[in-house]
Amino acid sequence: VDANDPNEVAYEARKLNVSVEEIKEAIREVGNNREDIEGFFNRKQILNERLLFSGLRDRSTNS
Numbered sequence: 201v202d203a204n205d206p207n208e209v210a211y212e213a214r215k216l217n218v219s220v221e222e223i224k225e226a227i228r229e230v231g232n233n234r235e236d237i238e239g240f241f242n243r244k245q246i247l248n249e250r251l252l253f254s255g256l257r258d259r260s261t262n263s
Contacts, residue, residue, distance in 0.1 A: 201234060203227045216241055 213223045230236040
């Protein structure tokens, strides 16, 4: 993914259902390889789900 090509960045953002800024962040973090970018968001999604689950679990045990 060419970070300097707005059309390519926008396409990738639509494809992955994220913002253009998030694509640019991913490129800064992992480089411009599409598989690496997808992996970045997959890992981020897994972490977010774990945090959400952990928060829900904590609330249910504290009530």
